[in-house]
Amino acid sequence: MIDTKTGLVYRKEQFGEDSSLPAEYVIRDRRYTATEITGLVTRHGFDIVDHRYVRAGRWDEPLEPTDPKAKEILVIARKR
Incomplete structure (x- = not known):
């Protein structure tokens, strides 16, 4: 999702380690x-x-x- 007024981009990313459940984060970037x-x-x-x-x-x-x-x-x- 992109906020065209602020240039902020929101995206979901999943991270996981070998022995744990994956974690999902909402990442906010400024483009x-x-x-x-x-x-x-x-x-x-x-x-x-x-x-x-x-x-x-x-x-x-x-x-x-x-x-x-x-x-x-x-x-x-x-x-x-």
């Missing part, structure tokens, strides 16, 4: 756009060197923003 993230970074004294959409753990493989595998935004910045 940011590339523009929001780069704006925050520059406002706090950094210059953007590069930014791109990536898959978790595969930061060297840029993806299109609409790619369903693009779960993260990598920002490389330098302190002014």
